[in-house]
Amino acid sequence: MTAKFFAVTAIIFSTLSFASQPLSVNIQGNRVDVVVHLPGDISADLTLQFENAVGLTKESLGLSAELIDVTSLDFIERLSDKINITPAAAFPMMITIEPKANSGFSFSGLASVDIHTHNLEYTAGTPLRFFKAPLNGEFKDITMTMGSGSYRARGSTGRFSQFVILADLRNPLVVVEQKIGDLQSALNEFSPLINAVVYSDLLKDVNEINQLILTQDYNSASNKLNVFNQRINDNCGVNIPDVWRSSRDIRNVAGELMAYAKTLRFSLRLVN
Numbered sequence: 026m027t028a029k030f031f032a033v034t035a036i037i038f039s040t041l042s043f044a045s046q047p048l049s050v051n052i053q054g055n056r057v058d059v060v061v062h063l064p065g066d067i068s069a070d071l072t073l074q075f076e077n078a079v080g081l082t083k084e085s086l087g088l089s090a091e092l093i094d095v096t097s098l099d100f101i102e103r104l105s106d107k108i109n110i111t112p113a114a115a116f117p118m119m120i121t122i123e124p125k126a127n128s129g130f131s132f133s134g135l136a137s138v139d140i141h142t143h144n145l146e147y148t149a150g151t152p153l154r155f156f157k158a159p160l161n162g163e164f165k166d167i168t169m170t171m172g173s174g175s176y177r178a179r180g181s182t183g184r185f186s187q188f189v190i191l192a193d194l195r196n197p198l199v200v201v202e203q204k205i206g207d208l209q210s211a212l213n214e215f216s217p218l219i220n221a222v223v224y225s226d227l228l229k230d231v232n233e234i235n236q237l238i239l240t241q242d243y244n245s246a247s248n249k250l251n252v253f254n255q256r257i258n259d260n261c262g263v264n265i266p267d268v269w270r271s272s273r274d275i276r277n278v279a280g281e282l283m284a285y286a287k288t289l290r291f292s293l294r295l296v297n
Contacts, residue, residue, distance in 0.1 A: 048090060050083045055132075057081070061090045067118050069142040076134035085130035085271070087123045093189075103164050105203075109194040110164075113153060116144040116176075122185040123160060124271040131270035134261060135280045135287075137169075137181045138188065145176035145190065154178070154193045157186040165207065166193060166200065169287045181287050183280025184269050197295040204289040205235050211285055215278045220264035226256060227282075243293045250290045254283050 049060040057073040069090075075081070093100055095112030104110045120140075124130045138155075145153060151171070155178040156164040164187075167180035176190070193200065212231055216224050230253040237246035257279050261267040267279035 048088060050086075050088065052081060052083065055081070057086065059088065061118065061120070063090060063092050063118060065092065067092060067116060067142075067144055069116075069118060069120075069140055069144075071120060071141075072137075072139040073122075074137045074139075075132045076136075078130070078132040080129040080131065080271075082130075085124055085128035087125055087128065087185075088121070090118060090120045093117050093119045103158060103162065104191070105163055105165070106195060111192045111194065113145060113190045113192055116142055116190050118142075118189070120188045121160075122188075124185065126271055126273060128271045131268055133268045133277070133280075135181050135183060135283050137179060138167075139177065139179045140188070140190070141172075141175065141177040142190070143175040147171060147173050147176045151176075152192040152194050153190055155180045155188065156191050157182060157188050159186055164189060164191065166204070166292070167284060167288050169291050181280075181284040183277035183282070183284050197292060200292045201238060201289065201296055204285065204292055205231075205238055208282070208285040208289060209235065211282060215276065215282065218266055218276060218278050220260065223256070223260050223264040227253065230256065238293075243296055247290050247293045250286045250293075254286050257283055257286075 051058045055075040055078050059071040059073075060068070061071065062068045073086075095114050095117045100112070101107055140155060147153070153171070153176055154166045155168045157167050157180065158164040167182065168178055169181055170179045171177065178190070180188075209231055212224075212227060219227070230249060234246050234249045234253065237243070237249060257265060261279045265279045265282075266275060267277055268275060269277035269280065
């Protein structure tokens with residue numbers, strides 16, 4: 026690993042952020058391909074893939090990208106572990122997807138987000154991860170997969186957010202514990218919105234996953250996460266709400282729960 030992944034002082038910007046730059050956006054069906062070029066030769070390719078989207082246009086997405094000051098207290102305060110989660114200073118880009126409430130955009134199920142940049146390099150054991158946060162909120166790891174060569178990663182989400190790449194130096198088991206906690210909290214929060222019988226089954230799944238993690242049976246925990254996600258798929262739109270829309274009057278429960286489960290499964294592979 027090279028120091029550029031987490032040396033905060035490698036690139037320093039004098040202001041908190043720069044004005045958003047024009048983006049190249051191509052939309053075909055439920056897929057959005059974005060090319061971003063920012064000052065300082067900071068660039069990335071971003072791909073959004075929806076299961077089913079309505080009203081999907083460049084304008085309705087509310088998509089922007091900016092350079093951020095990775096040394097600013099405003100940014101650092103958004104990291105849950107300010108010692109072991111550090112900015113990737115060679116790639117100080119934040120991408121925001123925040124559709125306007127009146128845009129008429131909606132999607133169902135899970136949205137996948139792929140990012141690729143030549144500003145960073147993938148190496149075995151790299152600490153680089155794909156993070157997201159609500160506007161001005163705390164960043165959390167959503168990584169599902171990573172690719173070799175120049176750095177590429179995939180995450181998923183049931184709602185929109187701000188996205189960055191960070192170096193996560195925490196022990197993988199600490200990350201797993203946080204992610205199973207996030208999944209449990211989300212399921213509890215969504216309980217009034219889920220069919221009671223289905224919720225009971227999902228709760229049993231999550232409790233079993235947690236117990237398997239506690240006994241260090243990570244392979245079985247990963248397999249049980251597949252069962253959990255399949256149960257959600259089987260009940261999408263009937264017993265579990267699965268639509269996000271720009272008016273933000275409903276929650277995409279299925280998409281959010283599956284996103285938590287998929288990134289937990291990624292982290293479980295790292296502790297095996």
